[in-house]
Amino acid sequence: MPAPLRPSAHAPPRDPLAWTVTLLALAAFAASFVLWRSGGFALDVPWAQQYDLRLHVDFDGLAALYALLATGVGAAVFAYATAYLPLHLEHQTRPARDRWRFWPWMGLFTASMVGLAMAQDLILLFVLFDLTAVCSYFLIGFDRQERASRLAALMALLVTGVGAVALLIGAVVLYVDHSTFSIPELSRILEGAGDPSTGTTVAVALITVAALAKSAQVPLHFWLPRAMAAPTPVSAYLHSAAMVAAGVLVIGRCYQLIEVSQVVLDGLLVVGLASIAIGGAISLTRDGFKQVLAYSTISQYGYVVALYGIGGRAGAGAAAFYVVAHALAKSALFLTAGAVTMATGSRRLSQVGGLWRELPVLAAASAVAAATLSALPLTIGFFKDELFFHAAAGRSTALGILAVVAAGLTFAYTWRFWSGIFLGPRPLVSTATGGPAKPAALSPLPSLLVAPIAVLSLLACFGGVIVKPFADLASDAATATLGHHAAVHPAYHLDTRTENLMALAAWALGALLLATPKLWGPAARALSRAGERAGPSALYERGLSGLNRVSTMLHDVEVRDLRSRVAAVLLPGGILVALGFAATPTAGAFVVGSVRGTDLLVVALLALVAVAAIVVTATHQHVSLVVSLAVVGLGLAVVYALLGAPDVALVAMLVETVITLVFLAIVAYAPRGERPTASEQEGTASQPQRRRHPSRSWRDPLIGAVAGAAAFLVVWASLSRPAATERVVSEQIRLTPEAHGRDVVTVILADFRGLDTMVEITVIGVAVFGVIALLRKGRNW
Incomplete structure (x- = not known):
């Protein structure tokens, strides 16, 4: 029998952080009780009005039930954890500062659970639903030095995170059909709509699947037993009154949507x-x-x-x-x-x-x-x-x-x-002295x-x-x-x-x-073994292993050389463009129209650009490569000028000219190698010639074909008239003043460049913090 986990002779000091979170939970419980008895409250503030997104919360009866559970049971569990966590950290010989990886996440989980209980908007519901998954990831994986904890946290995040994506897809499908994310409004619409459409049925089914995954229901139940690797307070709170309760909470909140489909x-x-x-x-x-x-x-x-x-x-x-x-x-x-x-x-x-x-x-x-x-x-x-x-x-x-x-x-x-x-x-x-055995x-x-x-x-x-x-x-x-x-x-x-x-x-x-355990025991154990061998948990493990193998294979291909890296971008990009082209609804066949006048010159220039692009991929001579690239860039600049965009044409002409001159200067002034001697030539001839990798004989043409087809589809789709084009264009024109712009092109460029810049800054920020963290850990990379 294992030895008891005895507390240290020096009891850990009272933790102000732990008691602060505990008292806050107790105060939130009292406030929730008062709000429930007084009739609750509602708040409805526009968030992104053009998409009907609202910060809509309502402390109704359902919100009161789950808020009281999250804060009341939470206060009891937190009080328990004030004594449990110091002992847990001491037994694992971990520093006391690790409590900062526990209490903030527990507090944030409580807050997100209360917010989830009040949410009346599907997008707000999704955000808070996903936030509970993020909090649970860090709490389940609190003992990060143990592999079982890390894997359990990842499994819980993947299963419940995929469920959250299903909820988001369902919300978007409902918005497309009914032009609102508001749960009360959707309930009113569906109540008088008769039999639901296929899209509505699929949407509510996706929302239901997300809820069932969070509540660990068959066949998406396998993550919960693994999550028992978490410390006891996490299991007592998340897996009895909070996280798994969030799933049935979503069912209760969206029940008027769900019940339209028998x-x-x-x-x-x-x-x-x-x-x-x-x-x-x-x-x-x-x-x-x-x-x-x-x-x-x-x-x-x-x-x-x-x-x-x-x-x-x-x-x-x-x-x-x-x-x-x-x-x-x-x-x-x-x-x-x-x-x-x-x-x-x-x-x-x-x-x-x-x-x-x-x-x-x-x-x-x-x-x-x-x-x-x-x-x-x-x-x-x-x-x-x-x-x-x-x-x-x-x-x-x-x-x-x-x-x-x-x-x-x-x-x-x-x-x-x-x-x-x-x-x-x-x-x-057994006793150490060899006497009779005694209870531990x-x-x-x-x-x-x-x-x-x-x-x-x-x-x-x-x-x-x-x-x-x-x-x-x-x-x-x-x-x-x-x-x-x-x-x-x-x-x-x-x-x-x-x-x-x-x-x-x-x-x-x-x-x-x-x-009578001997009667039912064999059957129950057989069911358990069958689930371990062929159940959803085994499928998850095999699927994850397969994805890892595919990822490793793609990584090995991608890092082989520069062209492989380019292929890793162009091939998936071309496939996605083709899929988007095939899925785009149209009013009929794509019709480009007649080609006459200036259009003939544009077509000829584009054909020249295409030929030059092919030469770029085939040539091995530096000067030919530079000239071909210049033909591509300058040819497109002329096309911009012919299509009425002189500002873009001037910028492109300037950029291409400078780049061409720089390339030519590099080629002209690059150091030249000395001619090898006769003996060196003989030694080189005796060496086996490096054979070209067999895949490269078909890889480059494949990349060119896919990239060219993707570009062709984009141009064709732009010159044709998809069914939704007029609606999209009119909507963009209508929304232009709201973006404080004078024309549609400026607004689109500003918005996209703004988002692109924000993403770039975010990536740089994450990389900087990662480097700082590695340096603080003393790791040498």
């Missing part, structure tokens, strides 16, 4: 049920504390997703209530796992047991959390399952049966976790590693006795989700109604599963 609603139900089953079954096979809780989180959020799939007042109200009850219980259980690890040094159920004698307060508090998650009476969890059973049985008998099985799974893996830690005999370890000594736990767990458990008990405040919060959240009043009325009923019978059946099934 296909998407049915998909939510299927994904939710699959997540309940797979997460619950695998949780029963795991030995690590946090692995059990991670898979149970996948399963528990499957309940919420399934409830949104059921829909209606019953589904939306039960989903909101379930999120609250789960957050209280699961965060307490995660904190319990961290406290047990600190006391024993163990992270596995097989390495502990019988701890209730030495840790009675922790055992009692975590027992209440387990009772809440498994829906026992006198806890708020009882009502979450009551509402779940009511919604499922109201949909169909088959769904009601599946709900009982799901609740039985929850009962089994929850009490397997708690009993594995606190019940049974204590493992024995426990490290004393600071009070702040137990008190937050007790507070969360007391809240769960309070909700089990006085449920009205939680029911009111869930009712307000469901009302905001559905757009009309949706009350939630949980209560105890001492009768034989369906929900009570379903609860009894679920407890009996859970107890049976706990008592």
